[in-house]
Amino acid sequence: MTLTIADPVRHTVQQVLSWFAQGFEQATQSDMLAGLSDAEVEALADDCGISAHQLLALVKAGPHAADEMPAMMRALNIDPAEVEYRLRRVFRDMQITCAQCSSKDTCRQHLQQGKAEQTFIDYCGNADTLNALWANPDLLIEA
Structure with missing residues (x-):
């Protein structure tokens, strides 16, 4: 891009x-x-x-405070680059939310274990936005 x-x-x-x-x-x-x-x-x-x-x-x-966000998006089959390109403000707001999150350890652990897709709704401050993005086929990673 x-x-x-x-x-x-x-x-x-x-x-x-x-x-x-x-x-x-x-x-x-x-x-x-x-x-x-x-x-x-x-x-x-x-x-x-x-x-x-x-x-x-x-x-x-810190500069890596929102590193989990694109990883979570990929775990949900959402294309972070596409979201950033199409929905810049949404992407930025999600970065801010992620950077200030108090559930980093849980998030990292669930991403590493491959179970974030099933559990993110319970702890992720971006859960509602992620669900909305997940429902948009134009924002999903092409197989």
Whole structure:
């Protein structure tokens, strides 16, 4: 998928995630944000299409805080790339929900055991959205 100029939010989010993923040896992500003014944090959050509170929570959670989400989507035969392409805001909101989830251990364990498809509804904050996506044949992974 090629990033277009008409997609500034996605580009900004990718830049921020890339920035954080590369890591900084001398400072933590929280320290980096702490060095910004409130106005700069607000502007960065606005560029990402989220609130400053959400941005701070995501930084605190870390750059891999939503890694389980695409794995869960694949476990449900949902194509994460297709969802991201067609439903960018839904995808982003799901990432935020996943990043702030308190059921990570259960999720990882069930994904590893291959039983997430049967159990995600019990603990996943994205369960309703995942069920809606799962019902859309255009978003499923082609066999």
